[in-house]
Structures are given as C-alpha cells and as structure tokens.
Amino acid sequence: MILAMFRQRPGNALRRCVADEQGITLLEILVVMVILGLLATLGSIQLISYLGRAKTDTARLQIQELTTAIDLFRIDVGRVPSTSEGLLALLEPPAGIRTWRGPYMRKRSALTDPWGRAYLYKAPGGSREYEITSFGADGRSGGDNENRDVAN
16 A cells, blocks of 8 residues: 555655654653663663672582582592681592592682682581581671572
C-alpha cells in the first residue's frame, strides 16, 4: 500500500512525511538522560555486590583446594604441615622430610586469597587438626557480606 502511494504521487507523499516529523525538545532529552543514569546506577550497584560475592565464593573454593592438597600431604608425609612450615610446605619440601612427593599445588598464587593477602594457616587449629582462614575484603576478623571471614 505504501509503495502504491509512492508510485502514484511520490512528491506529495514525501512532503507529507517531512511535514509530520517534529524535533525533540531539550526536556525530553533530559528525561531520557536521567532515566539512563538511574538504570546505570542500579546496574553498577548490583554488579559491585555480585563481584563481592564472587570473591567470597572464590576464597571458599580455594580453601577447599588447599584442604585437598593438605590431605595429600598428610597421606605422603604422615602429618599435616606445622604452623611454622605453613602452606608453603605444599609447594616446597620442608627440611628433613623424605616422603614428600609434591608439589601439591600448581601455583604459588594459590596461597593468597582473592584480595591479595596470604591465607592464614594454623595447625592445630582450635577444634580442628588445622585451620585455613581469609579475613575477607577488609582484612580484619569478623564482618558481614564481602568482609566476612572464610575458613575451612
């Protein structure tokens, strides 16, 4: 139908389309900009909270990986690394141990938490044989959300 209009009177139809168009006012542009700004703010808040949760989940998974490596160390050596040997015993053989068959971790970076601090290792660890802890984003004991402690 539209093609038929252009075939019959191309000049008239074109003039009608141009006459119907109007410009956008400054107020309309400002309203659109405010709406886009609000959407960007809400999206960034959600993204930041997601990233905080992702780092906490990563720390939990890394601690599980370290726990598995310590279990392998225990099978080979007959004990868990001492507090003085620390988690470094998973990468390098402690002095005087002949049954060490490591390294039990692939990278040295696995010994640091997602916030760039070394995991705290203590053997014995309170009620457990050993304890691996990350203090979260703030680096201090306690806290909520991304600042909460993560331990085995």
